[in-house]
Amino acid sequence: MNAKTFLALFARDVHVARRNAITTLIQTLLQPLMFVFVFGQVLTRSGMMAASYKGMLLPGIIAIAMTMTGVQAVAMPVIAEFQFTREIEDRLLAPIRTEWIAVEKILAGMVQALVSGAVVALPARFLLGSDLGISTDHLGLVLLIALMVAVFSAAGGLTLGCSVGQTQIGLMFSIVLAPMLMFGCTYYPWSALASFPILQKLVLLNPMVYASEGLRGTLAPQYPHMSTAAVIAVLAVIDIGLVVTGLWRFQSKSVT
Amino acid sequence: MGVGIRTHDLRKIYTSPPPMAARGAAFAGGGFGKKAKGAKSANIVALEGISLEVAPGEIFGLLGPNGAGKSTTVGILTTRVRPTGGEAYIGEFDVWRQQVEAKRLIGVVQQRPNLDFSLTAREILIFHGAYFGMPSADRQRRASELLEQFQLTPRADELTRGFSGGMMQRLSVARALMHDPQVLFLDEPSTGLDPQTRLLLWGIIREYNGQGKTILITTHNMEEADELCHRVAIVDHGKVIALGTPAALKASIPGGYLLQLRFSSAPASLIDLLKQLPGVTEVRENGPGIDVYADRGGSLIPAIVATATENSIDLHDVHISEPSLENLFLHHTGRSLRQ
Numbered sequence: 015m016n017a018k019t020f021l022a023l024f025a026r027d028v029h030v031a032r033r034n035a036i037t038t039l040i041q042t043l044l045q046p047l048m049f050v051f052v053f054g055q056v057l058t059r060s061g062m063m064a065a066s067y068k069g070m071l072l073p074g075i076i077a078i079a080m081t082m083t084g085v086q087a088v089a090m091p092v093i094a095e096f097q098f099t100r101e102i103e104d105r106l107l108a109p110i111r112t113e114w115i116a117v118e119k120i121l122a123g124m125v126q127a128l129v130s131g132a133v134v135a136l137p138a139r140f141l142l143g144s145d146l147g148i149s150t151d152h153l154g155l156v157l158l159i160a161l162m163v164a165v166f167s168a169a170g171g172l173t174l175g176c177s178v179g180q181t182q183i184g185l186m187f188s189i190v191l192a193p194m195l196m197f198g199c200t201y202y203p204w205s206a207l208a209s210f211p212i213l214q215k216l217v218l219l220n221p222m223v224y225a226s227e228g229l230r231g232t233l234a235p236q237y238p239h240m241s242t243a244a245v246i247a248v249l250a251v252i253d254i255g256l257v258v259t260g261l262w263r264f265q266s267k268s269v270t
Numbered sequence: 271m272g273v274g275i276r277t278h279d280l281r282k283i284y285t286s287p288p289p290m291a292a293r294g295a296a297f298a299g300g301g302f303g304k305k306a307k308g309a310k311s312a313n314i315v316a317l318e319g320i321s322l323e324v325a326p327g328e329i330f331g332l333l334g335p336n337g338a339g340k341s342t343t344v345g346i347l348t349t350r351v352r353p354t355g356g357e358a359y360i361g362e363f364d365v366w367r368q369q370v371e372a373k374r375l376i377g378v379v380q381q382r383p384n385l386d387f388s389l390t391a392r393e394i395l396i397f398h399g400a401y402f403g404m405p406s407a408d409r410q411r412r413a414s415e416l417l418e419q420f421q422l423t424p425r426a427d428e429l430t431r432g433f434s435g436g437m438m439q440r441l442s443v444a445r446a447l448m449h450d451p452q453v454l455f456l457d458e459p460s461t462g463l464d465p466q467t468r469l470l471l472w473g474i475i476r477e478y479n480g481q482g483k484t485i486l487i488t489t490h491n492m493e494e495a496d497e498l499c500h501r502v503a504i505v506d507h508g509k510v511i512a513l514g515t516p517a518a519l520k521a522s523i524p525g526g527y528l529l530q531l532r533f534s535s536a537p538a539s540l541i542d543l544l545k546q547l548p549g550v551t552e553v554r555e556n557g558p559g560i561d562v563y564a565d566r567g568g569s570l571i572p573a574i575v576a577t578a579t580e581n582s583i584d585l586h587d588v589h590i591s592e593p594s595l596e597n598l599f600l601h602h603t604g605r606s607l608r609q
Contacts, residue, residue, distance in 0.1 A: 016370065022400035029397075030388040091388075100384040104394075104445065107348065108401035109374040270284070270351050 019110040020118055026105075027122035031087070038126070042083045043134050046075045047141065053201065054142045069146040070237045072138055073229035074200030077163065079134035081198075081222055084127030084167025085174065085191065088119050092175030093183060096267055106268050116172060116264035120257065123168025124161075131160055152232040155242060159228040162249040166221050169253065172260035176267045198222025203230065205238040221252045272326025272482045273361035273375055273452040275347060280356035282317040282342050282508075316342040318508040319356065324486060324501075329479050331499035332488040333595060339508040340488035341381060344457050347486070348378045360453055374402070377451030381458045383438035385430045391441055392417060392426040395448050402449035416444040419474070435462045443471065447478065454478060456487045460494055472498055492595035504599055511602045519598050526593035528600070529562040529570065534584040536560055543577050559587075563601070567592065 031038065054071055057063040095102035105115055139146065178186045197217045199207075204227055207214035217223050224245045231239035317339045324330040332340045345351030346358050349369045358365040360372040386394050392413055399409035417426045420440040430438060439462065446454060456475070460468045475498060479485050489495050495502045496516045504512040504519070512519055520526065533540065536555065544553045544562055549570060552563040564570050567590045578585050591597055 016403070018403040019401050022397060022403075025400065026386075026389070026397045029393070033388070099387055100380070100382070101386045101388075103350070103378075103380060103384045104386060104398060105401065106350065107373055107376070107378055109370050109403075110401075111370060269349075270345070 016110045016114075019108050020114055023105060023108065023110075023115060023118045024122060027118070028125075031122070031126055038083075038087070039130075039133065042086065042130055043079060043137075046079050046082075046134055047137055049078075049201075050075055050138045050141045054138075065145075066147075068142045069148060069234045070203065070230070071201065072135070072142060072146060072148060073233045074198075074226045075138050076131045076135055076160075076233075077198065077222060077225035077229050078195060078200050080127045080131040080160065080163050081167040081194070081225055082191070083130035084123045084164055085171040087126040088123035088168050088171030089175035089178070089186070090183075092119065092172060092264075093178055093180055096176070097180045102268070112265055112268050113261050115268075116261045119172055119264070120165070120168045120260065123171050124164035127164040127167050128160060131163075146234075147236060148233050149235060152235075152242075155232045156229065159225075159232060159242075159246065159249065162246070162253055163225040163228070165253040166225075166249065166256050169256035169260040170221065173256055173263050176260070176263035194220055194222045199226040203227070203238045204240055221249075221256075224249050224252065272484055274326045274328075274484060275322065275324035275330070275453060275486060276357075276359040277320055277322045277343070277347070278357045280317050280320040280343065280346060280358055281354045282315075282339075282346065282351060283354045284314040284316055316508055317346075317353075317356075320505070320508065320510055321356075322503060322510070322513075324484060326484055327479070327482045328501060329475070329485045329487065329499050331495040331502040332486070332505055333490065333492060333495045333502050333599070334488075334505040335490055335599075338505045340505060341457055342508075343505075344378075344455050344486065344488055348376055348455055349373055375452045377446035377449065377454045379439075379442050379446045379454075379456045379459055381461065383435070383442050385433075385438055385441060385445075387429065387431050389429070390427050391422055391430055391433075394430065394441065395445055398445050398448045404449060412448060412450075416447060420444045421470075436464060436467050439463055440467065440471075443474065447474075451483070453484045453486070456485065458488055458490070460489065460491060468494075492599070496595055502595065504595070504602065506599075506603050512598060516595060519595060520593040523563065523593055523598050523601050526597075527564050527567040527570075528591045528597045529564060529567065529574070530556070530559055530587075530589040530591075531562060531574065531585060532559045532587035533578060534586060536583075537581075540578065540581060540583060543581070544574065547573050547577065561600075 050071065053063070054068045058065050058067055106112065108115070174186060174190065198220055199217065200222065204214070204217070204223060207217065227240040228242060228245035228249065230237055231242045231245065320339065320343055332343060334340050342351055346353045347360065347365055349365055349372060353366060360375050363371040363375070365372045386397070389397060395413035395416060396409045399412060404412070417423045420443065422437065422441060422444070425433070425437070430441060433441065439459070443459065459471060463471065475485060487498065499516060501513070501515050502519060503510045512522070514522070536558070541553050541555065541560060544550060544560065547570065549566045550562055550564045554561045571588065575585050
């Protein structure tokens with residue numbers, strides 16, 4: 015690998031992300047924060063939901079913010095840059111193997127996913143109040159799971175971005191991202207799906223489930239959650255699968 | 271030491287539309303559903319064995335109409351298109367197998383501007399330099415020089431989305447020169463440029479070539495090929511149909527002059543009579559008209575008129591063109607470059 019070129023490509027993405035920081039933050043954080051307010055404040059204070067729901071919700075909100083940011087941070091530019099603007103060409107001509115350009119994209123997306131998770135956690139915690147029962151005993155595991163979530167969201171974004179055309183962005187949101195959110199065990203634990211056995215098996219295909227359950231199991235272990243070891247194992251498989259697919263899709267997209 | 275370009279029996283069949291690095295402006299982006307279906311139906315032969323040798327320090331032109339295979343050739347030589355067969359080398363490096371080494375040597379100006387819209391003009395140049403490992407101070411200095419040379423300094427720190435087509439094109443060329451490549455590829459560089467900017471560009475190309483750099487330029491503009499190129503390959507339907515210096519190519523047209531005539535009628539007997547006129551080397555039917563290749567132009571007209579009148583045929587229209595690459599293309603293909 016050519017380290018100078020790789021770092022320059024990364025510097026370019028950081029530069030652009032910083033320039034667009036405000037809009038990016040609004041775009042990815044506003045929706046989860048509104049959810050926090052409605053579910054964590056309106057519904058709990060009015061007594062329609064138990065106060066304990068708040069602590070259950072926070073890990074899910076972090077999972078949403080991270081996944082959506084990672085996916086969009088990679089997919090949206092890739093879709094645009096490969097289509098009519100063809101902005102990507104200058105970078106494809108940089109003296110580095112094409113695979114590394116894809117790796118750089120994933121890395122830049124991961125950083126944005128991690129930043130987003132950290133940024134949403136603070137105001138969400140503020141909005142929800144202090145009596146959340148959030149545990150910091152397993153910080154190492156939290157970071158490991160967050161890192162693995164960042165990998166699959168950025169690599170998934172690359173795969174999506176290389177498979178979807180400009181005209182299908184709306185479709186991508188409604189048939190890929192929206193179901194991922196709703197059936198990602200973000201607003202409820204996986205065990206809550208027990209009365210829908212078929213659905214409960216189906217959602218296991220959704221990477222978001224492991225993000226929510228993993229963060230819930232480490233940040234708020236008092237709520238029902240999947241085994242953390244199992245979550246890490248599945249996330250590892252998903253990460254490898256999506257990275258390999260993303261690199262392959264990028265490679266075939268960049269050469270005709 | 272300059273770096274040359276070599277291709278041997280280069281072939282390309284597109285199995286899936288649309289070829290990104292080589293498609294014309296008419297293509298719209300395709301999506302995943304369409305692609306799978308298109309892959310079976312579309313087998314577009316773009317190159318049918320192109321062999322070229324471009325010497326180090328040469329300005330070499332690929333001249334041909336749209337769809338001739340020029341951009342595909344450039345696409346393969348710049349690592350953006352995978353060849354179906356044959357070999358392509360930049361200097362000693364096999365373009366497909368040693369992509370990184372080949373990319374290090376080349377600068378590319380694509381047919382359509384592909385500027386990074388997230389960056390300002392200056393940042394585009396500076397990041398491009400960084401991709402090629404240039405030290406920071408060099409990047410800043412060279413970017414400022416190029417912005418000045420390409421008359422972009424006043425808008426250097428603006429995002430490029432609002433630039434005019436000509437400004438984008440100038441910036442694309444500046445970017446390609448940023449890392450001082452040994453080989454410069456320009457795919458239809460003058461398309462959409464006003465005459466003044468075109469002259470500026472030609473001046474810059476000549477100057478860059480003066481530093482011993484190799485330049486490969488594609489064009490469907492014979493004036494550009496004639497003015498700028500040391501040697502020209504005329505391509506059509508993925509094949510080289512003529513190759514040589516512009517002067518030698520023009521001299522190879524029988525007679526040199528082309529008189530395109532239209533008569534009230536064009537019987538075979540008239541064609542035979544025209545062939546016997548002094549200075550005429552070839553006479554061809556071309557649709558309703560007759561093309562006469564001759565070693566002279568206007569001075570042949572009285573004889574043509576006399577021959578026609580003797581046979582009660584009227585001459586309706588005459589178009590005389592001097593020896594040109596356009597005539598050469600017409601001679602080889604029966605079609606105009608602009609068609």
